[in-house]
Amino acid sequence: MSVWLFVGGTAVLVALTLMFAGRAKKGLEGEALQSLSNEDHFKVQLAEIEADVKSGRLATEQAEAAKAELARELMHHRSKAIAPAAGSRWVGAGLVVASLGTVGLAIAIYAFLGTPDQPAAPMSARLAEEGSPLNLAQAIASVEKQLLLTPNDIEGWRVLAPAYMRASRFTDATNAYRRILELAPPNADALTDLAQALLFENQGVASPEAIEVLERAVEMDPTHPRSRFFLAGNATRQGDWDNAISQWNELISLANGDEPWLDVAKNGLSVAMARGELTSEETASQPSPSQNSGQAELIRSMVSGLAERLEQEGGSIAEWTRLVRSYLVLGENERARLAYDKALLAYPEPDTEGRAELDTLAGQAGLIGEAE
Amino acid sequence: MSIELGHFALILAAAIAVGQTIVGFLFWRTGNRVTAFVRQAAVLQFLFILVSFLALVQSFVLSDFSVALAYEYSHTQQPLIYKITSVWGNHEGSMLLWVLILALFGAAVAVFGRNLPGDLLALVLGVQGALGAAFVFFTIFTSNPFERMNPVPFEGRDLNPILQDIGLAIHPPLLYVGYVGLSVCFSFAIAALISGRIDAAWARWVRPWALASWTFLTLGIAMGSYWAYYELGWGGWWFWDPVENASLMPWLAATALLHSALVMEKRVALKVWTIFLAILAFSLSLLGTFLVRSGILTSVHSFAADPTRGLVILAMLAVTIGGAFALFAWRAKTLRVGGLFAPISREGALILNNLFLATAVAAVMVGTLYPLILQAFGGPMISVGAPFFDLTFGALMVPLLILLPLGPFLAWKRGDFVAVIQRLAGAAGLTFLLTLVTVFLVGGQVSLATLGLLLGFWVAIGAIAEIVDRVKLGRIPAGQSWLRLKGLPKTAWSTALAHFGVGVAVLGIVSVSAWETEKVVSIGVGESVELSGYEVRLSQVEQLAGSNYIAERVKFDVTAPDQSVRSSFSEKRVYTASRQPSTEAGILTYGFSQFYISLGDQDESGNRVVRVWFKPYITLMWYGSLIMALAGFLSLSDRRLRVGAPKTARPTPQPEPAQ
Structure with missing residues (x-):
């Protein structure tokens, strides 16, 4: 509203100023002034010639010639009298119309183009806004800068590495986790963090290095669920059913029963067992080089069964979370993202129970950052 | 709210310019009330564009990303100076700066033009208003700097790193003052053609504007050249790039205009030619604006290509330049030719100067436009490079420079x-x-x-x-x-x-x-390279963090032939927001010569590729x-009016009397 007040006020002021300017010197006749200012010019030139002669820069004869030229110019100028202008009756009205038209035009265009209702949003206001998320990139940049100067500060790297993961900068995250392992004696958690970053960097496919790191983690702490989870998932992915079954079993034996990963683990176990039986039959009859893809297809068909059901009939947020996680384990990040988006459609309130877990999962997998 | 006020102020300025144009052209002969109106309008137009420019600057300084432009081209962590220069480090903002300077010149004519004939002033400001209206409307409708964002992003995308330099604070404003100052000469020329007479005051008025524009163009081009030299890291200072030529052409024309206006002011000769040059010089400014702003050239100057903008500028160019030259063809013969002079005279020398400069403009124009026109008509993509320009432009400059010292020695009228x-x-x-x-x-x-x-x-x-x-x-x-x-x-x-x-x-x-000597080597820490008697040792590599970038800084110790040792720093930066790299060359100045060190990438062995140049007297x-x-x-x-006194036929008999 205040914008329109200003617009209106300014418009009135401008219109008045323009009209007033037009009326200010009404008494003076323009033509008289014109010739005056032109003849002034000749007078100034004449004075300059005199001054040059006086200071010795100009010889008398040259000055005489210059004066003669000047006189000829002046005579020519006077001979060309300016015809007085006609139609000045309309000038007054014309100026009023022009003044009003000018501000009218401005207001019309502004009404068409302007966004008078949108408030300003300077940085200070955005920071003061309640619940404003500390900008990730900004936070990363400031920590990065600090770490350049104190590269051995392990706490800094511990802050930076998960931030890279959230920002989907997996290569940077890998390097940061490596740096943490260099700076402190390794433990299972740190190793698994690196392996997870390597997994994400490689679109969910475990590189030999990632496996080796995970195995080191299990070696250091045989009761470490996260490393075992990734190993079991990888074995399932690889179609190494026997290994997968034993890995899933070992993992499930570590559970208390309320872990968020337990559902996936049970799901993985049943897939591995079902496929394991199938494969042993297949292997017996006709060993095929395209085994792996066949197995992956079967797992996919199971997952897609779940997906289809959820899409048609809906489901609990835990089921959606499982679907997203399954896609992630399969390395199908695009589908995981779609599933996550659909889950959000089904449960739009961020406070819904279970959303935190879903969001954390999606965030770690970089589904949130890139979707924005 | 200030953003919307800025937006309205810009629109109001455009509307005022329209009013100024219509009143100026319709009623120019009807006396002082009209003159007062257009003068007032010119001043108001400037004030409102200034308000809108300041509003935009404020939104950049406060990182108000509800302004799309501020979001696209700035970042909260930029130092204050670059937040301000980012305002014109993009197409929309630089157009706003352009029209701000245009309005400033219009207002200056209005304020300082009191002693001009009223009808001439009304016409001049009418033309000035038309230019203002065209360019402000172009800005509002095709490149509105006040476009808003909703929702408001938290962080901006930052300015191109190459532009985050003090050069951006200096080069564009100087160059724009030069470009746009020529609009005043143009407006005076059009006014003279319409009114059918050139008053004695006319020449006295045009020369200072031509001079001021030329001075700022000179500074702007020199600054641009030095900026490209130290920032781009190629060690060159002029590339015959179309964008550079776009500024060189108006400069050459302005140089010619300056000299012919001199003849006109002092000797009332060369009137028609001066008018032609005034139109030409500003037309070349517009051409330069078109080449740079339309996006048909890709360079650091073009920011973003948008075909609509290009077409609109081309149309404006055609109307302005075409209209002006048509008017010239129609009306020029009504103007009285001025004083007579012999071929060998100061006037004659200045005409020669004008001929060489005008031909040089033509040569540069052919080299710049030919590839574009050829391409537009479906021809092959060719590029006209330094050999063409060195040959044609160089060949024209040699006789000009040979004759240059003779000119000031020749007497007026006959030498x-x-x-x-x-x-x-x-x-x-x-x-x-x-x-x-x-x-x-x-x-x-x-x-x-x-x-x-x-x-x-x-x-x-x-x-x-x-x-x-x-x-x-x-x-x-x-x-x-x-x-x-x-x-x-x-x-x-x-x-x-x-x-x-x-x-x-x-x-x-x-x-x-x-x-100039040059060497490319790959050296590690502690190793050195020798060039033109200078020894360069790569002494140290360190990481450092700037305000909105991180950098690898390499220190070089340079031992001069006289055994003095100085340190130079070259940097490779990565800007955190845009993740764009940029290099900073290390430059050491010895007297008038410079030693230039540019840092390349690391090779497999961990050595750094280093290019060093010794540039004598650069x-x-x-x-x-x-x-x-x-x-x-x-x-x-020099505020005084100088009269060029003619030399009489008889030689002066005795030495001039001393003071």
Whole structure:
């Protein structure tokens, strides 16, 4: 509203100023002034010639010639009298119309183009806004800068590495986790963090290095669920059913029963067992080089069964979370993202129970950052 | 709210410009009320564009990303100076700066033009208003800097790293003042054509504007050249890039205009030609704006390509330039031609100067536009490079520079060529001597460089000779010479100074082109490379964090031939927001020469690729430009009206009386 007040006020002021300017010197006749200012010019030139002669820069004869030229110019100028202008009756009205038209035009265009209702949003206001998320990139940049100067500060790297993961900068995250392992004696958690970053960097496919790191983690702490989870998932992915079954079993034996990963683990176990039986039959009859893809297809068909059901009939947020996680384990990040988006459609309130877990999962997998 | 106020202020300014144009053209002959109206409108137009510009600056400084432009081109962590310069580090903002300066010139004419004939002033401001309306509407409708964002992003996308430099604070404003200042000359020319007369006051008015524009163009181009030299890391200072040519063409035309306006102010001659040049110079400014702003050229200047903008600018270009030249063709014959003069005279020399400069404009224009036109008609993509320009432009500059020192020695109306040669004999002798000594010291043989040196020394010494001759040094007692020296008008000094600057710049260009040395090596920490007697040791590599970038800084210790050691720092930066890299060259200045170190990538062995150049006397070309600009300011500060007195047919019988 205040914008329109200003617009209106300014418009009135401008219109008045323009009209007033037009009326200010009404008494003076323009033509008289014109010739005056032109003849002034000749007078100034004449004075300059005199001054040059006086200071010795100009010889008398040259000055005489210059004066003669000047006189000829002046005579020519006077001979060309300016015809007085006609139609000045309309000038007054014309100026009023022009003044009003000018501000009218401005207001019309502004009404068409302007966004008078949108408030300003300077940085200070955005920071003061309640619940404003500390900008990730900004936070990363400031920590990065600090770490350049104190590269051995392990706490800094511990802050930076998960931030890279959230920002989907997996290569940077890998390097940061490596740096943490260099700076402190390794433990299972740190190793698994690196392996997870390597997994994400490689679109969910475990590189030999990632496996080796995970195995080191299990070696250091045989009761470490996260490393075992990734190993079991990888074995399932690889179609190494026997290994997968034993890995899933070992993992499930570590559970208390309320872990968020337990559902996936049970799901993985049943897939591995079902496929394991199938494969042993297949292997017996006709060993095929395209085994792996066949197995992956079967797992996919199971997952897609779940997906289809959820899409048609809906489901609990835990089921959606499982679907997203399954896609992630399969390395199908695009589908995981779609599933996550659909889950959000089904449960739009961020406070819904279970959303935190879903969001954390999606965030770690970089589904949130890139979707924005 | 201030953003919306800025937006409204810009629209209001456009509307005022429309009113100013219509009133100016319809009622220009009807007296002072109309003149008062357009003057008031011109001042208001400037004030409102200033308000809108300040509103935009504020939104950048406060990182208000509800303004799309601020979001696209700035970042909260930029230092304050770059937040401000980011305002015009993009298409929309630089258009706003352009129209701000245009309105500033319009307002200046309105305020300082009180002693102009009222009808002339009304017409001039009418044309100025038309230009303002066209460009402000172009800005509002195709490149609105006040477009909003909703929802508001938290962080901006940051400015192109190459532009995050003090150069952005200096180069565009200077260049724009130069470009846009020519609009005043243009408006005066159009007003003269419409009214059918050129008053004596006309010339007196046009020359300062031409001079001011030329001065700022000179500074802007020199600054742009130096910026490209130190920022782009290629070690070059002029690339005959179309964008550079776009600024060189108006400069050449403005140089010609400056000289012909001189003739017109002092001798009331060359009127029609001066009008033609005034139109040409501003048309070339517009052409430059079109080439840079339309996006048909890809460079750091074009920011973003948008075909609509290109078409609109092209249409504006066609109307303005086409209309102006059509008007010229129709009305020019009604103007009275001015005073007569002999071929060998100051006037004649200035015409020669104009011919060479105009031909140079044509040469540069052909080289710049030919590839574009060929491509537009489906021809092959070709690029016209340095060999073409060196040959054509160079060939035109050589005779111009040879004749340059002769001009100021010739008398107005009729001159004595033989006498001038005699008076310049000393300067010629000194030129040959200096060139011989230089070539002997460098150990070179007779080559093009020698010819270049001859030209540079000839122009510079010729300029000094003019002052020496004017004070009759050695021909009259020293005390009297001293008095004459003190009494010399500022315009005499500025002429000599400007020509001296040209000579200095030529010397810099010639020596760096002929004797520059260069080496590319791959070295590790502690290793060194030797070039032209200088030893460069890569002494240290460190990581550091700037305000909105992180950098790898490499320290080089440079040992000069005289065993003095100085340190130079080259950087490779990565800007955190845009993740764009940028390099900073290390430059050490020794006298007028520079040592230039540019950092390349790391090779497999961990060594760094380093390019080093030794550029003898390179700074002379920029000092020369600064001297030229200084001369421009000096001449501008001379408020007196100078009359070029004709030389009478009879020779003067006795020496002029001393003061």
